[in-house]
Amino acid sequence: MKKYIDDFKVIQNERLNDEYVILTLKHPGKMPEMMPGQFVEVRVDNGPNTFLRRPISIHDVDVEANTMKLLVQEIGEGTRLMGKLNEGDICNLVYPLGNWFSLPEKPRVLLVGGGCGIAPLLYMGRHLKANGFKPQFLLGARSEDGLIALDAFRELGEVHTTTEDGSVGTKGYVIHHPVMRTQTPEIDQIYTCGPEAMMKVVAKYAKNNNIKCEVSLENHMACGFGACLCCIADTLDGHKCTCTDGPVFDSTYLKW
Amino acid sequence: MKKYIDDFKVIQNERLNDEYVILTLKHPGKMPEMMPGQFVEVRVDNGPNTFLRRPISIHDVDVEANTMKLLVQEIGEGTRLMGKLNEGDICNLVYPLGNWFSLPEKPRVLLVGGGCGIAPLLYMGRHLKANGFKPQFLLGARSEDGLIALDAFRELGEVHTTTEDGSVGTKGYVIHHPVMRTQTPEIDQIYTCGPEAMMKVVAKYAKNNNIKCEVSLENHMACGFGACLCCIADTLDGHKCTCTDGPVFDSTYLKW
Amino acid sequence: MVDLKIDLNGLELKNPVMTASGTFGYGEEFMDFFDISCLGGVLVKGTTLEHREGNAYPRMAETPQGMLNAVGLQNKGVHYFAEHIYPRIKDYDTHMLVNVSGSTIEDYIKTAEVVNELDNIPGIELNISCPNVKEGGMAFGTSCPSAVSVVEAVRQVYKKHLMVKLSPNVTNIAEIAAAVEGAGADSISLINTLLGMAIDAKTRRPLLSTITGGLSGPAVKPVALRMVWQVAQAVKVPIVGMGGIMNTTDAIEFMLAGASAIQVGTANFIDPCVTEKIVKGLEAYCIENGFDKVSDLVGAMEV
Amino acid sequence: MVDLKIDLNGLELKNPVMTASGTFGYGEEFMDFFDISCLGGVLVKGTTLEHREGNAYPRMAETPQGMLNAVGLQNKGVHYFAEHIYPRIKDYDTHMLVNVSGSTIEDYIKTAEVVNELDNIPGIELNISCPNVKEGGMAFGTSCPSAVSVVEAVRQVYKKHLMVKLSPNVTNIAEIAAAVEGAGADSISLINTLLGMAIDAKTRRPLLSTITGGLSGPAVKPVALRMVWQVAQAVKVPIVGMGGIMNTTDAIEFMLAGASAIQVGTANFIDPCVTEKIVKGLEAYCIENGFDKVSDLVGAMEV
Ligand SMILES: Cc1cc2nc3c(=O)[nH]c(=O)nc-3n(C[C@H](O)[C@H](O)[C@H](O)COP(=O)(O)OP(=O)(O)OC[C@H]3O[C@@H](n4cnc5c(N)ncnc54)[C@H](O)[C@@H]3O)c2cc1C
């Protein structure tokens, strides 16, 4: 897919809570096609400690409006500066990057996300729905505060939740949710993105139950488009770039 | 004079033209005393190329309002970022730094400035007026655009101007203005700040005419308070720090 | 019209702007962004005799105005390059130079021999300076005798342009440059990365799998400029300068210090179009400052 | 309560935070900002046998996340120090250490002898690494034999704590550290500045009167950390780490890499209170992370 570098305009900065914002970015003209699972590399150059671009998943796309959304979790200086972007500010992106989630072969689809890893699942959910699937979402967090953007997900399918402290949904990790049952599981395909520990557990569950599972990795990246070889994942075929061969991998392809 | 480090609040950013702004900064409490000729070191830390603080003269002080003004000429990234400060922004200063202009012994006083070097002359003019002097100003610039803040100076005394292109005032450099006449000069004391070439000519004129002349240097500085020894001027007593022994020097003390 | 051509000891460049090895893939990754035929040259990925998997993840850490990498020469080996990659890139309308690395002199010789047979590769850059693998050649680049031995050996078998890339992790770079020139280098490129390290104070672990890695980016520019200048005083062969070049101004500084051409590395990650901009920027600078030929900038610093 | 004390081979520091020579004057310049008695120690300006005027203006240039300086050891000489400055600073309630520089071994010896007589100066930092003067000792610090000769000579006459400050402009810092330890150093401090250069593309002139100068600040931190770590593997005497420390996190990284104490240099120019903040920050870090003694951080990086 052809890559571009463009100045987008911030048209909305919706603050969800202390930690998360959703940025709506408008393309200067006609936005090229982007697939769910792909990401952008954001330039944040107004801080002494933000030298490289920051990879952020495409959270949602509005083809009509020529806008895309980014869901940003503020964990360091780069993401904090993104969180401070105001309407009218310019945001330079290299995009769209990476591969994307495949469409499922069977109908029963579960999307499992945690933390900012829920970001690409919304766009994937929209894509699934548009293609006639009825996606279910399983979103996990430490506590209620971490469960964000639920309404947007609910528009696309059923939403299950877990919290570690039990403040909302099932108490525990995503793997403890009843939808992940092991006797006669009710799902044929899983898509997951989130903390590595979570994805590994989900991948293991999928493997044990013969469920196809695609994981989206968030490896540290210097370039995002295959030039630096810094972002490698260990696969059955050796080191592969997360930014070009991924970020989406079939979980059985990874040496996990 | 005791030095402080404080967060000031920007309460006004008055843009004079493409190149110059005047920032009004409010002290969080009761502002300590500051003398004309002293400067502040401004922290500008939101750019990759603005590592050190930037020295800027105290342009004016309002003791009642606990505010000071800085006249900033945008010549590089640091000053450009200062020019973008908005009302309500925080501006961290180390201040007040350096020595100051002395009061004249005789009545006929001329303040000669060029470029952003006019900055300290306004506060000195106010100080002179408060002490019963009638300061005259001679301000030079390349063309009309460079002659700024004239009204503020006019409140304090007579203002003469020169422009290189003759678009306003006398055509030529400050030294060509009739007030700098060599037969029976009508001034007893000169204070000057601006481009080094200008100050050297003024200092030479002063020396030839037996006029006392104080010059304010704008050497490159790393700290601004005597810790790094980077800002030296060559004087009759060897290397002296511009930031502590200066920025104001008697012109005859400099090895010019 | 400004003449942007540079004669690099017989290798004619369209202009002084090249891309640094390991930061530009095989050029293909950048074709979406601009037409790389506008460049003076492309240094392809570090290439070794055998396939190398490189180091384990994590391989990079951001530092103040710089980055550390520990890629460790991941590549499929020179034979794979000759068979599979060369055919794809051989018709690019710019000089494609191969960056050759090795663990032993034998490796270097054999790799150079393979590249010597590729008609459309007009030169190699001999990397005697990679800090990221135990046997990555850095040891060769840190003493005169070992640098001379590998350059002399490769010179025997390699008939085209032989550029030698120096390590900055040395006490006296001018000495090594002179030795390498004496051993037959056609040009000298510098600097490779400075050996550095980063630690996560939270986890109390190193940020790279290899603990130490190679520092690049603007942070190293003052050191790189100094070394280019020192080497320019010490050798007659042309110098290709790099280390932290982010824009036209940086490129000009390297040329003023004595570099005939420059390479851009890390900056490609941040602005994939940066090299195209520098080509245009150099032309604009020459026009503004009255230089007919960009080559007049080489070593033009007034001291 | 966290124990912040550090035993620097017999020299007891209140805490690991010291200020780097040439960046903190004689401490007096900072008294308006905070009470320097909260510090583990202060390294006063580079002091030579004779008065030195230092280099011509301009002496500094800003670089990406760093600065170059070319002060060139401007100071009034050790006798002036002993007579006029020592009396003013001798009662500060922190260790005031003198940074001793010289052009010849004789110079070093004589200067050390004078400082040895000053009761309230518990140690010197032997600067064999100043890049800014032709005879600034950097040559001493760039080879083992010359480093050994100057350290051994000073060790003969200097009876108190002898810290030796290494130059980073070398191929193998661990080797030099081991040699200096063997010659009698009580502790080793590093790094001094990296030799660098800056050019103004507009004027086509160097930005420093001396063309090259010493690079400091965050830009050099990855190199400094790496060197501290390498030296920590090579010697038994305590290490004092520095190079680009701007805040508590940076200080902790140096301690994790193996430094028993740290020095803060360039950061003092940007935030004159930074060292006081780091003292408090270290305590907070220890509390948060369950360390009773800050000395438990030394070399605690898990690899
Ligand atoms: C393909 C991809 C898609 C991503 N999508 C999103 C998204 O949609 N929303 C979102 O908020 N974030 C996303 N991330 C993560 C995001 O890139 C990082 O959070 C961001 O780069 C951190 O930058 P910073 O300057 O805020 O933090 P830094 O100051 O750089 O780092 C703060 C801390 O986070 C760690 N860290 C930095 N980068 C990463 C990373 N990539 N993965 C894990 N830890 C890291 C650092 O080691 C450090 O401990 C994605 C990452 C990748 C690779």
Ligand SMILES: Cc1cc2nc3c(=O)[nH]c(=O)nc-3n(C[C@H](O)[C@H](O)[C@H](O)COP(=O)(O)OP(=O)(O)OC[C@H]3O[C@@H](n4cnc5c(N)ncnc54)[C@H](O)[C@@H]3O)c2cc1C
């Ligand atoms: C005591 C003192 C008082 C000053 N008062 C004022 C003032 O009231 N208003 C004002 O606008 N400026 C004043 N200056 C100058 C101001 O400090 C510089 O313009 C500023 O530091 C430049 O920062 P920058 O990041 O914008 O430019 P940079 O990107 O740092 O530099 C841009 C260009 O200007 C040159 N330059 C940088 N600093 C100086 C300097 N100090 N003198 C001359 N050239 C320099 C650089 O070499 C470069 O070519 C004063 C300087 C001093 C020492």
Ligand SMILES: Cc1cc2nc3c(=O)[nH]c(=O)nc-3n(C[C@H](O)[C@H](O)[C@H](O)COP(=O)(O)O)c2cc1C
């Ligand atoms: C990710 C990465 C990979 C690199 N790989 C190589 C390599 O294979 N061979 C080599 O000679 N240099 C390699 N380098 C060094 C660069 O070619 C260049 O010398 C260095 O990065 C300094 O230039 P810069 O600051 O412009 O990046 C690599 C640098 C980076 C950042």
Ligand SMILES: Cc1cc2nc3c(=O)[nH]c(=O)nc-3n(C[C@H](O)[C@H](O)[C@H](O)COP(=O)(O)O)c2cc1C
């Ligand atoms: C302006 C300046 C002057 C310095 N003078 C000396 C000196 O006299 N003696 C010395 O050993 N080091 C001197 N140094 C080096 C510092 O002590 C320190 O080693 C170096 O700056 C790295 O630390 P930093 O990055 O925290 O500044 C000087 C550094 C600067 C910036």
Ligand code: FES
């Ligand atoms: S991030 Fe550079 S290759 Fe993947």
Ligand code: FES
């Ligand atoms: S600027 Fe540091 S001593 Fe004057």
